[in-house]
Each structure stands twice: as C-alpha cells, then as structure tokens.
Amino acid sequence: MTGSSPVIGILGTGRLGSVLARRAAAAGYEVLIAASGDPKRIAAAAEGSGTAIQATTAADAAARADIVVLALPLGKYRAIPVDALAGKLVIDAMNYWWEVDGFPDEFTDPLATSSELVRDHLPASRIVKAFNHMGYRDLADEARPAGAPGRKAIGIAGDDDRDLATVARVVDDFGFDPVIVGSLADGVRLEPGTEPFGADVDTQELREMIEHFPTSQRGIRRAAALAARRGSGSGSGSDDQSSQTSSLS
Structure with missing residues (x-):
C-alpha cells in the first residue's frame, strides 16, 4: 500500500461512485475514479474535492489502487478487468436492478x-460486499465521526477476516459503523428485497433487520427455491444461507 493509507480506486462515476469518491477523499485517502470513457469527460465527478481525487482510466485505477470499489451497474460486471484486479481487495457495491439490468437468469435466480x-x-x-444497501444521498449526508450519537451503520460481508477488517476500517473512516454480516454468501441479507436495502439506520437496527432475512421478500423466495431444489433431489441443504446465523460483530 502507498503511504499510511491505501489508494482507493472507484470504478463507476455515477451517483454512488461520485459520493464514495468524495467520502474517501474527505477521509484522507488518495482516490482514483474511472469509467469506461475518456478521463476528461469524467473529471466533473472529482470537482469540488481538491486534488485528492484523480479522474483516470479504469485500467489505470485498477493497476494503481490498493482497494478497488465497484460502483457500476451490475449488468456491466463482465467488463470489469480480471487480470488487472488479480490479487486486489475489491469492494462490491453493486446491486441487481431490473430496470437497468433486465432479467437475465443469473440475476433473477433466487439462489444466486x-x-x-x-x-x-x-x-x-x-471480494468484500459493502456500500450496496444505503442510498447514495444518505451516504453523502449521514457520515459522522466515530462515537457520535445516531451514527449510521453499513453492512459488510466477505470470506476473509483480514479483508473484512480492512473494509471495516474504510467504512469507519468514511463515517459509518461497520457491521459484519458474515460470509460473502451471507451478503444476500443486504440485497434488494431485504429490510436493510435502502435503510438508513444505526448498528442495532441494522443487526435486527439482518436477522429478519428469513421473513423478507428475498428470504422467502430463497427458501422456496431451496425447498424446490431439495424436492427435486438435486443439491443439498448445505448452501442454505438463510438458515445460518450471521456473525454480527
């Protein structure tokens, strides 16, 4: 990592990507922000934030950043550079949204x-999932110092404890309390169709919402799909994330 803080690359210059770039710059990180087009056309995303945010190409951001945040429409995920991100810590802030992404089977499968x-x-x-469930306006407006009354929470999910700790530190630096949901698969508890999605709440409320997953729209659809799979005799119940207890540390 470069200096005392990692360099953060943001792939995506829409509302979410721009807000996250500003949050990172405000926290003292060097920030690279990129989309698929000419950096000159995306420089507006860095305006008003001083020199801490640099508009660049996606390839350059992927190569130079220590942590890369994916803030693109999910339907573009196959265009994300594989080789350039090898070995990198990648924060997935994307969501499936049918109005943008359509109805491909890989996104509509309730078990995916x-x-x-x-x-x-x-x-x-x-890969660590984070920054996907809070609206961009709340991310822009609700950041508060650690320990401040009413500080809001961001859920994170991943398979490596060290990576979770790193992303938790980033979330904290951005002005929010990190709540570890569990494994990457447990990140389903933060996706559209669950109580946390779109919520702007504190740590205790977020934890309670995460525990309500089995009764959420997404949880019910997932449970029905798992029951159908068992009934057909394919697979096993070992991947039933809705029956697992989250690690809410």
Missing part, C-alpha cells in the same frame, strides 16, 4: 447472490 457472481468473474481477487 450478486457478489458471488462478481467473485466468480474475479477468481484471483478478494
């Missing part, structure tokens, strides 16, 4: 999770 699709596309990267 978007971050696991990203992990499969980036097999040599370390």
